[in-house]
Amino acid sequence: MPESLARAGRALLRHALVALAALAMFAVILLLAHKDPIRAYLDTFRFALGSADGLIELVVRMTPLLLTAVAVALPARLGLINVGGEGQLYMGAWLASAGAFLLPDLPARYLLPIVIVLGFLGGALWAAIPGLLRAARLVNETIATLLLNYVAPLIVSYYIFGPWRAKGSSAYPQSPLYPDAAALPPLFGTRIHAGLFIALLALLFYWVLLEKTRWGLEMRAIGGNSEAAQRLGIPVARWIVVALALGGGLAGLAGMGEAMGIHGRLRQGLSPGFGFTGFLISWLAGGRPVGILVMAFLFALLTSAGDTLQITQGLPFAVVNILLAVILFIVLARRPAAGGAR
Amino acid sequence: MADPLIEIRGLTKRYGPVLANDGIDLDLYGGEVHALLGENGAGKSTLSKLLYGFTRPDAGWIHCDGRPVAPRTPAEARALGIGMVFQNFMLIPALSVLENIALFLPDLPAVVRPRDLERRIREVGARFGLQVDPAAPVRQLSVGDRQKVEILKLLLARARVLIFDEPTKVLAPHEVTGLFEVFRALRAEGYAILFITHKLPEVMACADRITVLRQGRVAGGFDSGQADPAALVAMMFGEPLAERPAPEAGARIPGKPILELRGAAAPAAGSETALRDLDLAVAEGEIVGVAGVSGSGQKELGDLILGLRPLGAGSKRFQGEDASRWSIARMRAAGTAFVPEDPLAMAAVPGLSVRENLALGTGRRYHKGPGMDWPALESAMAGSFAAMDFPVPRLDPPIAALSGGNLQRVVLARELAHAPRLIIALYPTRGLDVRSARAVRDLLGRARAAGSGVLLISEDLDELAELSDRLLVLYAGRIAGEFARGAWQAEQVGHLMTGSEAARHA
Numbered sequence: 001m002p003e004s005l006a007r008a009g010r011a012l013l014r015h016a017l018v019a020l021a022a023l024a025m026f027a028v029i030l031l032l033a034h035k036d037p038i039r040a041y042l043d044t045f046r047f048a049l050g051s052a053d054g055l056i057e058l059v060v061r062m063t064p065l066l067l068t069a070v071a072v073a074l075p076a077r078l079g080l081i082n083v084g085g086e087g088q089l090y091m092g093a094w095l096a097s098a099g100a101f102l103l104p105d106l107p108a109r110y111l112l113p114i115v116i117v118l119g120f121l122g123g124a125l126w127a128a129i130p131g132l133l134r135a136a137r138l139v140n141e142t143i144a145t146l147l148l149n150y151v152a153p154l155i156v157s158y159y160i161f162g163p164w165r166a167k168g169s170s171a172y173p174q175s176p177l178y179p180d181a182a183a184l185p186p187l188f189g190t191r192i193h194a195g196l197f198i199a200l201l202a203l204l205f206y207w208v209l210l211e212k213t214r215w216g217l218e219m220r221a222i223g224g225n226s227e228a229a230q231r232l233g234i235p236v237a238r239w240i241v242v243a244l245a246l247g248g249g250l251a252g253l254a255g256m257g258e259a260m261g262i263h264g265r266l267r268q269g270l271s272p273g274f275g276f277t278g279f280l281i282s283w284l285a286g287g288r289p290v291g292i293l294v295m296a297f298l299f300a301l302l303t304s305a306g307d308t309l310q311i312t313q314g315l316p317f318a319v320v321n322i323l324l325a326v327i328l329f330i331v332l333a334r335r336p337a338a339g340g341a342r
Numbered sequence: 343m344a345d346p347l348i349e350i351r352g353l354t355k356r357y358g359p360v361l362a363n364d365g366i367d368l369d370l371y372g373g374e375v376h377a378l379l380g381e382n383g384a385g386k387s388t389l390s391k392l393l394y395g396f397t398r399p400d401a402g403w404i405h406c407d408g409r410p411v412a413p414r415t416p417a418e419a420r421a422l423g424i425g426m427v428f429q430n431f432m433l434i435p436a437l438s439v440l441e442n443i444a445l446f447l448p449d450l451p452a453v454v455r456p457r458d459l460e461r462r463i464r465e466v467g468a469r470f471g472l473q474v475d476p477a478a479p480v481r482q483l484s485v486g487d488r489q490k491v492e493i494l495k496l497l498l499a500r501a502r503v504l505i506f507d508e509p510t511k512v513l514a515p516h517e518v519t520g521l522f523e524v525f526r527a528l529r530a531e532g533y534a535i536l537f538i539t540h541k542l543p544e545v546m547a548c549a550d551r552i553t554v555l556r557q558g559r560v561a562g563g564f565d566s567g568q569a570d571p572a573a574l575v576a577m578m579f580g581e582p583l584a585e586r587p588a589p590e591a592g593a594r595i596p597g598k599p600i601l602e603l604r605g606a607a608a609p610a611a612g613s614e615t616a617l618r619d620l621d622l623a624v625a626e627g628e629i630v631g632v633a634g635v636s637g638s639g640q641k642e643l644g645d646l647i648l649g650l651r652p653l654g655a656g657s658k659r660f661q662g663e664d665a666s667r668w669s670i671a672r673m674r675a676a677g678t679a680f681v682p683e684d685p686l687a688m689a690a691v692p693g694l695s696v697r698e699n700l701a702l703g704t705g706r707r708y709h710k711g712p713g714m715d716w717p718a719l720e721s722a723m724a725g726s727f728a729a730m731d732f733p734v735p736r737l738d739p740p741i742a743a744l745s746g747g748n749l750q751r752v753v754l755a756r757e758l759a760h761a762p763r764l765i766i767a768l769y770p771t772r773g774l775d776v777r778s779a780r781a782v783r784d785l786l787g788r789a790r791a792a793g794s795g796v797l798l799i800s801e802d803l804d805e806l807a808e809l810s811d812r813l814l815v816l817y818a819g820r821i822a823g824e825f826a827r828g829a830w831q832a833e834q835v836g837h838l839m840t841g842s843e844a845a846r847h848a
Contacts, residue, residue: 212712212713217702220694220698224692227687228690228691228702229691231650231689233705
């Protein structure tokens, strides 16, 4: 146990160093934009970490990021690259919305579980498509999941421009509000909602499934050596579909959480790229549960920095993307030296 | 004799608590084939790694041409004229022979003049019996030809000391003969050859001097004339091996058939060999040997029986049931054990622990709710190790940390743990030292006595002769000949293996 603690400590330190290096490089960019980096960082941290509102916002952002990160990490243990978290998130939100609109009169104790299950199913079925294509050795799952990211928001758009468009409210295309029974209950009277529990449970589920069950053993065997796994009689094709579907389902839960817990209705801009950020988180964390928790926190902090910079420094929100890119480069640069950190 | 090219004194290397090399002294002269002999784990690989700059010694020194050297990387070793031919070739399959060699040369000019290089390749190739078409893509070459390219690479890079790490492991018998001719040509031109192996006949066939390692130390040395196999074995193991009881002869009464292939065929993709029109049966208490030069369809045959490769035509029956479309899981659950040629690639997951690897492929036997019944698994596997007289390895480290021989033992212990009805064994003793190889052969013999059917695919004719009740010869994906025990002659089988004689059923 002390050994694993020491390992976790080292991982934490490594992540912190990456973050520091990224902040230093980003400071240069801020200087080039004639902004005071120290001031900008202080503002950001003071708001994000020093105020209740800021902290709440961090947790709110972490919730979908945890789910989309696990959505990538789980298939990755089989050697599958799921870049489709964004699309799976939208499909989860879409199917959950369908449930809410079709069964508006059910009481919350029935509707809420139904909506949650539908959120999972939406993402799972969406991810099962690339899973089946890959299992049949037809299409690489990376390509298929990536391309489906562009399809899912279009399906959502169709519904909110068409059948589900809120009548009369505004020119802004969005669905009407969900029935109250479909809303994820808020926690502590804040914007934090019950989706946080779902996200933390998903992380726990991921760890238990992979490390403690025989199914996880088979999945890890596929990731470690799929040829041997196949010869040992492990149903490789079946696990490929299942793992991608499970991952997609978790991303779908993220979409359900955003729709039912934050927006209260289906919208186009439901996700500012949570699916992609989740990919980065999972990848930087090497798929380790604690790493995912730490990285999700860090990325929530970074994206909230975007908000602060927008307000206090008059910089566009997109500068945060530069910061994310800088982090990615740093990690890519040191990875070969680490020699396969996973 | 002239001064040695390489002089090693007191070389010591420690890995944790293990002294992998303990005060090794060795001289390597130009114009000699020096065999380094020892069982698995005796320290042969460590010594070659020290010489080739993969690791650095904890004590001792190496002189090259009388000057002290300490290669820190393989590149530095190559600069000193030390080259190594690995078991796994370092070639890029998509590139041609010429391109592969060009990539390796230290003095490659910015603008490569392929014609010059091609001339040099042909020249050196002709001189040492290493003829390969420089324009051929490496992926089209046989294993033997790839090895020639590896040697050419080193020669053109001006290596004078060539280390061969078990070079015959991957070769068919006639290719081994060819390699030894190359050794002789190199020796005649003053090259020094360090030949790492644990096959005694090969040492007897080609070595000028022999150094035997045991448990990291030099156990002794011989000049070629003085050595005899019994003395070498005694020196390798530190004790004379017990005389083996003569294999049981006499006609056996074959039991009920376990496996039957009728007219079985499988198409090929890429570099695979298509199987055609295979009739084959394995009965209870019978070992059916399959001889053939590498690439004759052995791997494909194993995969066809296991169920990895679908039948293109014909039928497969297992214990009387039609198994033509069974999944691998079903074949295994029905009692098929599979001992593959390359356990690390085909039967183990390197990143998982030994314990987890033991659990893979055991079907439902140790399922317990959503988890595994690890204590039951461990005790069953401990029993299996004990039955084979293998020591139980530590279960927590990743299986990739085991040596090749120990890895093979883990796979064997797992596969044979549940009294399999059918054992498919592909080259089960390849890469094992003399003693481990004998243990595996005894094991197959005992499995036969216990009523299992064994399909033994091998290229070691002595092994096949010792064990097989019937012998099939596989050539180009077909069965070229079939013999009853004792009814074949090595020469006849050799001709069938190489396709130089038409099929003739005895």
